[in-house]
Every structure is written in structure tokens, then in C-alpha cells.
Amino acid sequence: NGPTYSASTSGIYAVMVTNNYGCSQVSAATTVNIGLINAAITPAGTVSYCAGSNVALTATTGSGYSYQWYRNNVLLAGTGSTINVGTAGTYKCVITSGSCTATTNSVVVTEINNPAPAITYSTPINFCVPGYVVLNTNNFAGVSYQWQKNSVNISGATSQTYTATSNGSYRVIQTANGCSKSMSISVGLAASVTASISTNDPTTLCNQGTVNLFVNNPIPGYSYQWQNNGVNINGATGTTYAAIASGSYACVITASCGTAVSNVIAVSIGNF
DSSP states (O other): OOOOOOOOOOOOEEEEOOTTTTTTEEEOOOOEEHHHHHHHHOSSSEEEEESSSSSSEEEOOTTOOOEEEEEEEOOOOOOOSEEEEEEHHHHHHHHEETEEEEEEEEEEEEEEEOOOOOOOOSOOOOEOOTOEEEEEOOOTTTTTTEEEEEEEEOOOOOOOOEEOOOEEEEEEEEETTTEEEEEEEEEEOOOSSOOEEEESOOOEESSSEEEEESSOOOTOOOOOEETTTTEEEEOOOOOOOOSSSOOEEEEEEETTEEEEEOOOOOEEOOOO
């Protein structure tokens, strides 16, 4: 109520003057803008976002404030109090209110870009019961895994490999540094069994020796029976067979979708 007043907040000010006779009059109004205090961006410090997404930065808000955002000291198009950031860099904001301006703290934004997932397998991807295929995904520091079938988490399937025993769409989700990426692969149901055998050894030997035979693209879980001259070889039920006698060798492969007999490889082993 004195002849002077120290304004500490923004607003529209006027003074009413009263004389000794009780007569009063109100002055013209004066608009006062006080400089911005504690202009800041939240979150502060170093902020990270996952590749392909973004992070929101928000500057101090107030009535009548306007905003100019900068990345690496280059003016951006955003003019609101919040911007969604999807590019790494150093961000700041200049806030204006009336004739006053203030610059916020700088925020360093970094991108977390984990390696892209990959799925590999060494045996056929299409099979019938009781076959299976082992799916393997890539590994890097700090990564964790979750396998899914038809978009549903598989309980306990959290290792680098997963053994698929039925057809469907399989996905691995890799998570590291709080960010996730995924890849899918389709495991098919075979309609029949195929069978073929090969060897990398000479099939004619003048002296005693061994011809190593193997099933091409064997499917784990199938049953295998090697034959010589059409007769089952006792105990020869693996995907490979070491022939030490002459004869015509084949392999009978069986699963729930059928049985197939492979091609024949003629072996001649001499005894000189």
C-alpha cells in the first residue's frame, strides 16, 4: 500500500490511489513478464530409446510459453512443450515468455540398436511325427531369449536353441539393454518320407577296408534300418553305416507319414 511495489511474478498490475478526502482512482494497467525460472527438460541426463521407436522429451510448461527445440544446435520443427525423439543427438529447448527467454539443460539421446535376430537349423524344416528340428538363434553379450509358437510364449523356452517337435510358426524374441527384436520361421508338416543315401568313399576296394555310408538330410526322431542285399543288418539303425563287406546297401526310413527305401549303393570289397 505504499507508493512503490516490487513485482516478483508475472501478471497485470494497477494501483488505486485514495486521497485524504476519500476520493479514489485506479491507474492504467501494466503487464509484467518475469524471466523464466528453472527452464528444464525431463527426463534429464542421458536418455536411450529402442531402435524403431522414440522417446518423449518435455520442457517446462507455463501459460503463454513458446518453444524452440534444437538437436545438435540445429533448429527443429517442433514448437510444443513435448517432442517425440527418434534420432540420436543432443537436445535442448529455448523457452520464450513475452520478452524473456531461457535455455534448458541439454539432454543426450542415444539409440539402442541390438543385432537383428537370426534363426538357423541343420536338419529339414518339414517333417512328420516323431521328427523334430533344432532351431538355433544368434548370441551376443547380455541377450536373453523367449521362444514362441503361433505367437504364444513356450514355457521354459528361454535358451539359445529350441527343439520344435510339431509344425507351426516359431518366433524367437531377443532382449538386451531393455530393447527387444524378434524373428519368425515356419516349421512345416511333411506329407511323406523321403530317403536317399550317399558315400564320399570309393565303393570298390581291392583289399579289406571300409565304405562309410550316410543318409542325406536325416531327420532326428525318424527310425532308420540299414539293409545289405535287401536283408536287415542287425543293430544298424543309425543315420550312418560303415560297410566292411561287399553287397548292395540301402536304408529304410520310417515315420508316421510313411516308409521309404533309399537308393542302393553297390559296394565291392576284395580280399587279396
